Amino acid sequence: MTSTDQGGRTDQASRTDQASRTEQGSRTGPAGRPDDRTGLLRLPVLPHPRHPLERPERTGGSAAEPVGSRLDVGPQVSVVIPTRNEARNVEPLLRRLDEALHGLSGEVIFVDDSDDGTPEVIARVRPSVRLPVRVHHRTPAQRVGGLGGAVSEGFALCAAPYAVIIDGDLQHPPETIPALLGTAVEHAADVVIGSRYVSGGSASGLAGSMRHLVSTGSNRLCRWVFPRRLRGVSDVMSGFFLVRVAVVDRAGLRPDGYKILLELLVASGRLRVREIGYAFAERHAGTSNASLTEGARFARRLFALRVPKPARFALVGASGTVPNLLGTAVLHHVGLHYLVAAIVATQIAVGWNFLGCELLVWDRETGSRLRRYPAFALINNLDLVIRLPLLAVLVGRWHLGVGISTLMSLAAAVIVRYLVVDRLVYRRRAVSERAVSERAVSERAVSERAVSERAVSERAVSERAVSERAVSPSHGRPSEDGVSGAVS
Ligand SMILES: Nc1nc2c(ncn2[C@@H]2O[C@H](COP(=O)(O)OP(=O)(O)O)[C@@H](O)[C@H]2O)c(=O)[nH]1
Ligand SMILES: [Mg+2]
Known part of the structure; x- marks a missing residue:
């Protein structure tokens, strides 16, 4: 399995690179986090700035330096993007992310199962964005668990205490990420779900009435199967959510295909969950990877989680x-x-x-x-x-x-x-x-x-x-x- 950044370097090299940026005064620091149960979170977060959405105070540097460039603070949020053939979408996505996370310390991790040159496009765009960007490309033989498996592997690569999972086709607005993070911190939540079915949310980007039906039907089915675990969750099918990385027990997850959120909510211990509304947009370019096979995978997983x-x-x-x-x-x-x-x-x-x-x-x-x-x-x-x-x-x-x-x-x-x-x-x-x-x-x-x-x-x-x-x-x-x- 390879994990490469823009220049095709390995994940290890990329981490070393990140660590060396720390020494040069960027946002990462050397200490480990106390709540790192999985041992996967290699980079620390030193005390939070006054408000999570506020730019951290500077610890030095010249007036000309961008704010936050000399902080000994790790990234606050790791944005994990599962991609499968999104070559036409990753550039606008990265640009919007860069803009949306301005003032926050973040990083972007693509977990890519593409055959259409998506990693090459990311490599081309990467130098022109402020955010650190990594690509973890999986060869066909390594694509275990499909979308869910990709997200689970993404958790292992997060350097920040919070991971935001977002689709690579711009159906999820990157501009909502600060609100997800703010809600998590304000309410000490483990999971903040971007929901299409609460106030401020809309599912209008779902393609056709059949997808609407499948979305609302499977949401209902999940809540019926897990009435207690999913009480108060309006959008179990959401692929746009934040999770506190420390609560993710990767060993306990058996992600298979779509709906990693369901897996997380059901297979983890008790989690503090919040939701905020967002408008689900239409796919920016390309075609959906969803299929009937994915539907069957979901039904199978639901059954296995319950029985x-x-x-x-x-x-x-x-x-x-x-x-x-x-x-x-x-x-x-x-x-x-x-x-x-x-x-x-x-x-x-x-x-x-x-x-x-x-x-x-x-x-x-x-x-x-x-x-x-x-x-x-x-x-x-x-x-x-x-x-x-x-x-x-x-x-x-x-x-x-x-x-x-x-x-x-x-x-x-x-x-x-x-x-x-x-x-x-x-x-x-x-x-x-x-x-x-x-x-x-x-x-x-x-x-x-x-x-x-x-x-x-x-x-x-x-x-x-x-x-x-x-x-x-x-x-x-x-x-x-x-x-x-x-x-x-
Ligand atoms: N890494 C990875 N990403 C996937 C896979 N299947 C879908 N995705 C990504 O997951 C996100 C949602 O998939 P999409 O095809 O848009 O499904 P839809 O939104 O349900 O129509 C997109 O960013 C896809 O590129 C997969 O097998 N592996
Ligand atoms: Mg989509």
Whole structure:
């Protein structure tokens, strides 16, 4: 993975470059930040200026120097821009950003998955903008997680305490960034969402009524699926937001495609969230990267965020009953012997379950599906060892219908599987746990007996001593009951 700035230098080189600018008196400083949980925020922010949106006070320099050029303060905001083929948009975007962040210390990080020369355009424009600009270009093999993966990688590169995520096609107004930052600081918010659905917001830039419908529908769906986590959030689908980098737990994120905000809000701990309105504009140039595939990715991610993995596995397994039953019935109906029909239908169900597991359970597996399939199919075909003899009895001997027999054999396979797992896996553990606890009880009994025997013998010893003293006047004056007052 390469991360390059204008001259095609590596990310490391770019950071070194930034650090050296610090020494020359720019806005970065050497100390680490205390809230850097991820260890990713390499550059510090020394005490904030009087107001976050106010230009920081100068610490020296000539009157001719631009304000803020000799401060030992890191950038206040890192603007992360995911780009995929935005060559025609990055120049106007950079110019507007430069203007909008004038007076703030910021930096721009492109996480680029383009094949249209977007990094080259950025490299050409970069010398003419004031903001430090970095490009992290991902080769096709490195484009894990699409848009969401790009944003997540962008978080790792942020030098500022706040990251603002903004699209590269000018649908989000860079001029709103100071307001996002101001709101975050004023309300101590972890996330400030640019929303199209609060006062001051507008979604008029959405292309067509279908996109409007998809946007409002998926917003509603998300809030319905996560009513508590997303309470009060009007625009879960927003791609324009600010986040305090310290609250981003990248290890806990599984970004896949669009809607990284949903992932952040749901997968992170409790976050203080605010929203401000903005007008969603039309795309400046080029075409949208959104597609039906992205829609499917979103639905899958929503499901995975809501339902834990074991439950997803169980659901997929249970759903396999349908193709199994239907397949057996249909194949038998068209003339196949019921045992052959059961074997073939089981293969259909195994394929169904495999796809379900790949898409919904282990949805981030990489590598060849073809390689995983044989082992999966073998394990799932073991059921037939139980089911085929049972089917032979139910249909062949008892003359029950194929449908009901298939259902019964599937249920029997589940019960046998349960019993086998219960006896072989869990009972054995339970037995060994019981043995351990019985041993512990008997050891305790032995040690208690030893304690009481010790107590008895100690009492005997002391009684003997007392009685010996009682007969010997040299051991102090005997009391009336025969116990010497000198014995303690
Ligand atoms: N790095 C990266 N950026 C992407 C990817 N897909 C979309 N983007 C960027 O994400 C932003 C939003 O995408 P866009 O195509 O405008 O989608 P739309 O606004 O929903 O129509 C734009 O800046 C895109 O260039 C991707 O796979 N990787
Ligand atoms: Mg767009």
